Ligand SMILES: Nc1nc2c(ncn2[C@@H]2O[C@H](COP(=O)(O)OP(=O)(O)OP(=O)(O)O)[C@@H](O)[C@H]2O)c(=O)[nH]1
């Protein structure tokens with residue numbers, strides 16, 4: 264059986280993941296010519312949206328064979344806007360390769376990723392890329408990464424420097440030194456004198472880390488014996504597989520430096536597909552099971568579901584979750600190669616699983632499995648826009664296209680705001696939504712208009728009023744007559760609307776009383792300030808009627824008239840939705856977050872250390888809904904992109920003064936335009 268393994272290439276934006284995939288494919292001869300992100304010729308980032316952005320927006324897969332291993336490599340986007348793509352891909356891999364830039368100040372951007380890797384126990388290695396222009400020193404970079412990694416990091420290599428540039432490296436396991444050569448494998452060289460001391464220190468550190476988890480190595484160290492390279496590698500393999508320790512490699516994807524050596528070590532350190540399945544208790548001969556890691560909607564409108572087959576085999580035409588598989592494909596970026604079947608350990612695309620969504624567990628057979636596999640928690644939306652089709656006639660087509668986008672991407676959400684009558688698209692940031700709009704335009708020919716969502720303001724009253732309303736009309740034969748006396752009273756915040764009647768002696772006949780309530784309710788949709796009215800009671804306590812002319816319509820209209828006249832006298836007041844917000848970010852940003860919240864008319868409720876996140880705080884606050892719209896953008900800019908928040912509606916609060924006047928006026932103007 265071939266040795267299959269799947270590795271996700273992950274890490275912060277612009278670290279060089281897509282470039283590294285290209286370099287790996289090139290040095291392992293899966294491609295003849297190396298493409299580049301800048302020129303739009305890479306295997307990854309093949310969609311028009313990714314090419315335009317020159318950065319990854321979704322997972323792309325590639326198959327390469329190197330050092331006797333069949334790899335499926337999943338190039339993942341680094342941007343936090345597309346983190347859901349990355350986290351879903353991680354559910355189906357044997358290891359992750361974390362690609363980072365050698366910049367100590369940016370180490371904090373790794374925190375969310377390390378957190379997910381450790382939460383799901385994904386073995387991982389680190390590749391410090393861009394060493395070709397690294398003036399930064401690893402002695403600053405490593406401690407900065409160590410502070411957020413949650414697992415001990417061990418250098419597997421130390422760079423050899425000549426002035427500002429890195430010219431090669433020493434492998435700490437074999438203690439062999441190599442000099443980089445342009446466009447070719449590195450040359451082995453004698454260990455340069457000037458790195459000897461650094462090499463010894465780093466190697467001792469590595470061995471001490473290994474000894475923490477390995478008694479045999481511990482004993483050797485205590486007896487001053489050197490463990491053999493084989494012993495060291497075997498010990499490290501076990502620690503990596505158990506996610507107890509993270510080895511660190513260096514190189515340059517752009518120049519293919521250190522990439523062959525990385526592959527040689529990956530063949531040792533990345534657990535095999537069978538080992539991962541066994542560790543996750545998904546091995547053996549039980550019923551076939553797979554997980555959907557990613558969904559592609561291809562240009563021709565066909566759907567491809569990228570799956571990890573954990574157990575059993577899936578062939579073209581087989582049933583999974585009651586759907587017939589329409590094609591099994593190996594992916595190489597945009598290319599698809601049709602194959603007959605996929606075996607346990609394969610990551611392949613399955614055609615036509617129309618009802619399958621990203622993240623779902625698939626069972627071979629007629630129905631979905633009873634116990635789904637673990638998957639990333641749904642990401643709370645942090646940014647929203649109100650949208651409609653550029654051509655209003657296309658609004659029905661738009662909801663169909665949005666449903667497809669949501670199948671693909673569980674971190675998007677759509678809802679309809681009944682009060683403002685707007686269709687709201689929610690996602691993880693402005694870039695995330697921008698890409699969704701581009702896809703609607705490019706793929707479904709549905710350009711949309713996007714605008715800041717309206718805030719569903721409400722209004723209430725401050726004073727009780729007694730109001731009489733009479734509707735009377737005499738036209739030819741039958742007339743209309745309705746006459747009511749209403750008591751309008753404010754209620755405490757959150758009480759909603761209460762209707763009552765205290766009519767005695769039949770001054771309003773029973774059969775007309777519901778019509779009075781209907782009239783009141785119709786009025787309350789739009790109060791004196793133009794917004795729905797809440798937190799009040801309206802009681803019908805008296806009235807009169809006419810034997811022939813009174814009917815339901817007359818009483819409904821009488822009630823509406825009473826409300827229209829009475830409500831402006833009740834001291835109407837604007838109510839603004841206030842949300843509870845939990846902002847989480849590294850504590851270096853906490854002071855700025857407090858200022859941000861105050862600057863947005865917010866009210867800080869408390870501050871706590873974030874559970875399980877070393878060095879992070881959660882600031883709890885209440886903020887007006889209108890201030891939440893672009894909060895994430897500012898929050899990210901003051902927290903190196905990693906700050907985020909969750910929110911929920913909390914209460915309605917009175918808003919008075921200039922701001923309230925402006926809101927009422929703007930609302931009246933748009934209302935006038937619309938009608
Ligand atoms: N100097 C130097 N630049 C590199 C190297 N590797 C990648 N780059 C450049 O870094 C930039 C980002 O590279 P990508 O491969 O797109 O990075 P990525 O990690 O895939 O980025 P996202 O997909 O946006 O997360 C590009 O301009 C690359 O040319 C390297 O080894 N050295």
Ligand SMILES: [Mg+2]
Nearest residue numbers: 280281318319
């Ligand atoms: Mg990329």
